[in-house]
Amino acid sequence: MDHDDVVEAFQAYLRDHNLPVTRQRLEIAKVLLASARHLSVEELTEELRRRGQAVGLATVYRTIELLVRSGLVVVRDFEEGFKRFEPARDIPHHEHLLCTVCGTVTEFRDERLERTTTLLAEAHGYLRQRHRLVIYGVCAACRTGTTPS
Amino acid sequence: MDHDDVVEAFQAYLRDHNLPVTRQRLEIAKVLLASARHLSVEELTEELRRRGQAVGLATVYRTIELLVRSGLVVVRDFEEGFKRFEPARDIPHHEHLLCTVCGTVTEFRDERLERTTTLLAEAHGYLRQRHRLVIYGVCAACRTGTTPS
DNA sequence: GTAATTGCAAATTCTTTGCACATAT
DNA sequence: ATATGTGCAAAGAATTTGCAATTAC
Numbered sequence: 369m370d371h372d373d374v375v376e377a378f379q380a381y382l383r384d385h386n387l388p389v390t391r392q393r394l395e396i397a398k399v400l401l402a403s404a405r406h407l408s409v410e411e412l413t414e415e416l417r418r419r420g421q422a423v424g425l426a427t428v429y430r431t432i433e434l435l436v437r438s439g440l441v442v443v444r445d446f447e448e449g450f451k452r453f454e455p456a457r458d459i460p461h462h463e464h465l466l467c468t469v470c471g472t473v474t475e476f477r478d479e480r481l482e483r484t485t486t487l488l489a490e491a492h493g494y495l496r497q498r499h500r501l502v503i504y505g506v507c508a509a510c511r512t513g514t515t516p517s
Numbered sequence: 518m519d520h521d522d523v524v525e526a527f528q529a530y531l532r533d534h535n536l537p538v539t540r541q542r543l544e545i546a547k548v549l550l551a552s553a554r555h556l557s558v559e560e561l562t563e564e565l566r567r568r569g570q571a572v573g574l575a576t577v578y579r580t581i582e583l584l585v586r587s588g589l590v591v592v593r594d595f596e597e598g599f600k601r602f603e604p605a606r607d608i609p610h611h612e613h614l615l616c617t618v619c620g621t622v623t624e625f626r627d628e629r630l631e632r633t634t635t636l637l638a639e640a641h642g643y644l645r646q647r648h649r650l651v652i653y654g655v656c657a658a659c660r661t662g663t664t665p666s
Numbered sequence: 667g668t669a670a671t672t673g674c675a676a677a678t679t680c681t682t683t684g685c686a687c688a689t690a691t
Numbered sequence: 692a693t694a695t696g697t698g699c700a701a702a703g704a705a706t707t708t709g710c711a712a713t714t715a716c
Contacts, residue, residue, distance in 0.1 A: 386670095386716095387670080387671090388669090388670060388671065388714075388715045388716070389715075389716095390670095390671065390672080390714075390715070391714095392671080392672070393671090409705080409706085410705095423672085423673090424672060424673040424674070425673085425674095425706085426672075426673065426674080426675095426706090426707075426708080427671080427672055427673070429705095429706065429707070430671085430672090430707090445594075445596045447594050449704075449705075450704085450705060450706090451705085451706090463637070465637075465638060465641055465643050467643070468646060474641050474643070476637065476640075476641055478637060484633075485650075485652050488612070488614075488625065488627060488652060489614060489652050489654045491625075492614055492623050492625055493656060493657035494614050494616070494623070494652070494654035494655060494656055494657070495654050495655045495660055496652060496653075496654040497617060497653045497654045497655065498652075498653050498654075499650065499651065499652040499653065500649075500650070500651050500653070501634075501648065501649070501650045502648065502649050503634050503637060503638050503643070503645060503647075503648040504645075504646045504647050504648065504649070505638045505643035505644050505645040505646045505647075506643060506644045506646065507642060507643055508642035508643070511644055535691095535694095535695095536695080536696090537689075537690045537691070537694090537695060537696065538690075538691095539689075539690070539695095539696060539697080540689095541696080541697070542696090558680080558681085559680095572697085572698090573697060573698040573699070574681085574698085574699095575681090575682075575683080575697075575698065575699080575700095576696075576697055576698070578680095578681065578682070579682090579696085579697090598679075598680075599679080599680060599681090600680085600681090
């Protein structure tokens with residue numbers, strides 16, 4: 369599924385739910401679903417303004433909620449004091465590495481963690497539902513002084 | 518170290534830093550350091566009021582900051598919209614299991630995770646600093662209907 | 667046409683801060 | 692005595708909500 373397809377999936381979702389397809393909703397979806405980064409509301413709003421497609425903050429929040437309900441976007445909280453949003457793509461579940469210097473987020477998948485966490489939960493009498501792992505560290509670029517950002 | 522000792526450690530910290538030992542600081546430390554649960558500011562304030570030792574919200578926040586700086590308390594964010602605070606005890610690092618029904622938090626330690634996360638970080642070019650794992654699930658009590666809370 | 671959305675501003679929630687008064691050392 | 696803490700109320704930051712004007716279908 370490439371970017372355009374995902375935006376179309378959002379349009380389909382809106383139509384299926386008898387929700388109007390508005391300019392704002394499409395612009396927000398285009399930016400958020402095409403983003404390689406984990407965007408904050410501020411970054412998203414800023415990018416829309418840059419494109420000459422400014423959208424009110426309330427609308428941004430309301431549209432993100434729709435994108436989350438449609439399953440196309442996932443909410444992330446890296447304890448920065450605000451949330452970030454990530455296109456769901458087709459990845460069922462993955463972990464995050466967060467560079468504590470530049471804030472870059474790297475995703476990876478590790479099958480073993482699913483099993484490990486299920487066993488850990490069971491060992492303590494819990495029925496596992498999901499888990500969340502964030503590894504904090506310093507990325508290669510920041511370590512070698514090739515600081516991008 | 519038992520509860521009283523930890524409260525004394527806080528007093529020692531205050532004295533070492535030439536900070537006044539006040540009734541409020543001691544009451545907050547007593548409640549927070551003795552708690553088996555991960556308290557929120559609201560729960561902590563409520564408990565103080567119940568003990569007839571009501572303390573202003575601002576003071577609670579300011580004292581928690583001192584407890585954190587002294588290393589006796591650790592901040593936790595379970596994405597509930599507010600933070601929780603946990604006595605640091607002597608545990609160097611541990612993971613959390615959060616019951617999605619009753620909110621109970623269970624701690625456990627697993628040495629292998631330290632190694633695993635270091636390797637995962639390295640595999641992606643990161644120098645690991647720390648990690649954070651929360652497993653969400655349903656605890657034994659909630660599953661069997663013996664719901665406490 | 668009509669129901670839903672938009673955008674602004676006001677409201678909310680958690681947390682922090684300014685300041686007059688109170689307290690520890 | 693004097694520096695510091697305390698509590699209240701106001702300020703902040705992120706997010707939500709009410710409502711008149713606007714737009715999709």
